[in-house]
Amino acid sequence: MQPLQRLERWLLASNSAKTGRLYSSAAFRALFPELSQGAYRALLHRAEKRGLLERVCQGVYQYAGAPDNSGLILFHAAALLRVRHFNYISLETALSDAGLISQMPMAWVTVISTGRSAEISCGRFGTIEFVHTERPMSQIIDHLAYDADRHLFRASTKLALADMHRFNRSTIDLIQEPEDGIV
Structure with a gap:
């Protein structure tokens, strides 16, 4: 054959x-x-x-006979691309999912990784941005939850906001504070 x-x-x-x-x-x-x-x-x-x-x-x-129609293909690809590294959803993606960012680019996911920083083009599916960290995961494990649908850990809102500052991401006109003031 x-x-x-x-x-x-x-x-x-x-x-x-x-x-x-x-x-x-x-x-x-x-x-x-x-x-x-x-x-x-x-x-x-x-x-x-x-x-x-x-x-x-x-x-x-x-x-191609059984394509991913979940809308989560970028997350699944990110998990597969960096299978040997610790990764978690954070920054703009986590804050957008929490409703704190309204201007999130379409078809773009941000993932913190112990692997190197890179922007991976996934053609018609979008882009995966990996942001390198050397921070020991033991320091943040209490602020992570596993997202089984996405096959990745997810940062809490508090950690995602801290990551925005840690990685010098612009928050001007981007983050909407919740009405109750609790983040």
Whole structure:
């Protein structure tokens, strides 16, 4: 059986009851131990060209037959891209979700990470901004909650506001104080 057919069969079998599952470019590697690294990259390219896989961003794909329609694809991609680092949703994204920011860019998520800072373009899906921190997670763990829908931890409003100052993010005309004055 040809590698592309083998990949397609595996995707059909593993996605029969699931939608919106993302894969790293290394996820399928074990299915093709006989392929060189170059041949494996060519296989992923052919799968993308044929419409079997859709590239979300560099190194992240989704099965085109069961796309992610949750509206959370950027969060899922962020979790997958930095799987070896500690990450949490913060800054403008956390404050927007809390209703404290009204001017959040569409299709943009901000994530604090122990990995390096970067802006990752995810094409039609939007952009993921990773902001590097060296702060020990033990210092902030009480201000984080796991968001199972997004596959990432989320900062409390208090931590997100502190992060805005820590990372010198502009808050002028951006943050709306709640009516009760409690943040």
